[in-house]
Amino acid sequence: MSEPKTPTPAGDTYKGWVFKWTNYIKGYQRRWFVLSNGLLSYYRTQAEMGHTCRGTINLATATITVDDACNFVISNGGAQTYHLKASCEVERQRWITALELAKAKAACMQAESDDSGDDFSPSSPPVAHGQGGRTQNSEVQSALRTLGSKVEDLSTCNDLISKHGSALQRSLSELDSLRLTGEAGDKIRQVTERATLFRITSNAMINACRDFLALAQAHSKRWQKALQAERDQRVRLEETLEQLAKQHNNLERAFRGAAQANATADNKSSAGPGKGEASDEDDDNEFFDAMEEAPEFITVPADPHFHKRSNSNISGFNSEMCPDDQSLNEEPLVMNQESPSQELILLKKRRTRIPDKPNYSLNLWSIMKNCIGKELSKIPMPVNFNEPISMLQRLSEDLEYHELLDKASKCQSSLEQMCYVAAFSVSSYSTTVYRTGKPFNPLLGETYELDRRRESGYRSLCEQVSHHPPAAAHHAISDRGWTLRQEITVASKFRGKYLSIMPLGTIHAIFEKGNNHYTWKKVTTTVHNIIVGKLWIDQSGEIDVVNHTTGDRCHLKFAPYSYFSRDVARKVTGVVMDKDGKAHYVLSGTWDEKMEFSRVMQSSRGGENGTEGKQKTVYQTLKAREVWRRNPLPEGAETMYYFTALALTLNELEEGVAPTDSRRRPDQRLMEDGRWEEANSEKQRLEEKQRSVRREREREAASQRTSSQSEEAVDEDSLTDPSLKSAPHDSYQALWFERCEDRITGEQIHIYKGGYWEAKDRGSWEGCPDIF
Incomplete structure (x- = not known):
């Protein structure tokens, strides 16, 4: 029965049948290998891919060695070594190319991950307003990552082509200097092998170039529209902020004028809150709606007069709590x-x-x-x-x-x-x-x-x-x-x-x-x-x-x-x-x-600017103060x-x-x-000691239950006794804590029953188990 051909590499995944050396009795056995995301894994059959992996090698730290004929070896420093054999030389060259490409990409990804602990980039471009802006930004970021990956493929293929091209040139030069002797056949075979390898690598680079160009053409117009939309959105936001600043100044001047004009505290209370509430609505509807992630609530600074007026009922706090x-x-x-x-x-x-x-x-x-x-x-x-x-x-x-x-x-x-x-x-x-x-x-x-x-x-x-x-x-x-x-x-x-x-x-x-x-x-x-x-x-x-x-x-x-x-x-x-x-x-x-706290002076419900139409609460607060650092x-x-x-x-x-x-x-x-x-x-010694003590405790508990049931006659009461039906296998009881029901939560918990510090003062530890 002929071997099925290895599929052409698609994306970052390469699959196929390869013979793997098992032992001296069974020799080489056919196994299903999968190369994905820099990891080479193998299974006995294709059906095992969903549940049982027989082994995996990370190519980022692995070495790939080519033996004679159709054999090649993959090793990661002695811990794992795979001796593999392809069905033919051309098949082996396809695997070698795919493995070297995956190794180069895995090493590059590992180096980038070591340089930056997380994926957050503080210099990332701002996200546009609303869900549409987030969608555009997500598409642009995804396209950029895809193109970046293709550029890396091009770079890797270029290196491989240069490497294999040099080797091919050396072999051709050696072939020209040889006379027709017994070595001619071996050299001709070597040249043929390397020429095949060079052709496969060149085809991979050509395919990568084609994918790159196709993506660039497909996304070119979309990028231009997205960037233009970002520019327009930024201009609108700047104009809105300028208008808000002017409105804020006008409201502040009007509020101060009203506060000075009114003589009594009641008139101050009636004039101040009305303007404060209008300001809150403007802030909620115009400014905070531009936030990318809608919070559960919004805080805005409260006017300093709030906490200075003892007779004000707006804040909900009386002067005794100041x-x-x-x-x-x-x-x-x-x-x-x-x-x-x-x-x-x-x-x-x-x-x-x-x-x-x-x-x-x-x-x-x-x-x-x-x-x-x-x-x-x-x-x-x-x-x-x-x-x-x-x-x-x-x-x-x-x-x-x-x-x-x-x-x-x-x-x-x-x-x-x-x-x-x-x-x-x-x-x-x-x-x-x-x-x-x-x-x-x-x-x-x-x-x-x-x-x-x-x-x-x-x-x-x-x-x-x-x-x-x-x-x-x-x-x-x-x-x-x-x-x-x-x-x-x-x-x-x-x-x-x-x-x-x-x-x-x-x-x-x-x-x-x-x-x-x-x-x-x-x-x-x-x-x-x-x-x-x-x-x-x-x-x-x-x-x-x-x-x-x-x-x-x-x-x-x-x-x-x-x-x-x-x-x-x-x-x-x-x-x-x-x-x-x-x-x-x-x-x-x-x-x-750190954590900070702010006293709430007034709260109000905003418009339907939250997720799923929920209203956001606007809190007017005093200046924040640090409570923990x-x-x-x-x-x-x-x-x-x-x-x-x-x-x-x-x-x-x-x-x-x-x-x-x-x-x-x-x-x-x-x-x-x-x-x-x-x-x-x-x-390992301590864990094994703990397991043996647990087994002994379970045996003693089982023996006690058996003897207790054999001594007493089985009557109606004993059959309904829950202690005989569901006695625990492990009868361990804590030394310093006792199990009971918490009166607040109703949970079964352990509460300190006392005695430890008294035992320490006496220097008496007779009840302590030998666990070390």
């Missing part, structure tokens, strides 16, 4: 009023450096290609992908900006307090901008304490309370009047190009003053460029911070990254509302840098896993901690010291 603004910008709290000099002497000096991260190379695709669709916690990962802290320590990092909770505990107003709590919920993501390493999965029963009572007035305890699914319970209490508790379960999926991490669970913040109880959840974290390019992290989703005592609510929105958006990256916006839905504060900023990274953080000043101290050895504390974990300690090979061996 002092709250002053407390939002108060000085940092004094840590200890009694004997400050003595307290400073007793403070422990924390470390400011850890060993630099070693430069170990690792083939990520060889590990991750068989893990697509699986949960991250069930994938055996080497420490090369980790950072030298556990998930319990990473959870404790949420307290880096505990000062926000300290200030919130002193607030007189629950609405003002909500601003600080909302900013605290955003601040926990600031440490994830550059932190692409994966924390160690805690062992069941592993704990971590963070005692900062002397320095900052709080102490925190985390415990791994479940292994499948992995769940960690956290409890922190402060001498300054607040308690923070949470139980987080991380669900994650590897999607090939990106990794999605979905934290499940509720965070609780309780304040002694006013007995305010807040809850919120975390948003989704996405790690991009898992296989090729520079890793970068994005946060997206929505958070509702709810005060269950007063009914106040803050809705925060984390905008996902968009290549076409002109808005600031990593943007977060939110509105603080009371139980009646009235807005009091507007929050804005970014989750990696990210701390700068320590010097040399890029060589220390981009750890913050707090993160550098988390794994520092301390006396008196529990034997289950993450600081005592040997594989994590070895990794921090740079001994990664030993760390990998120790990690």
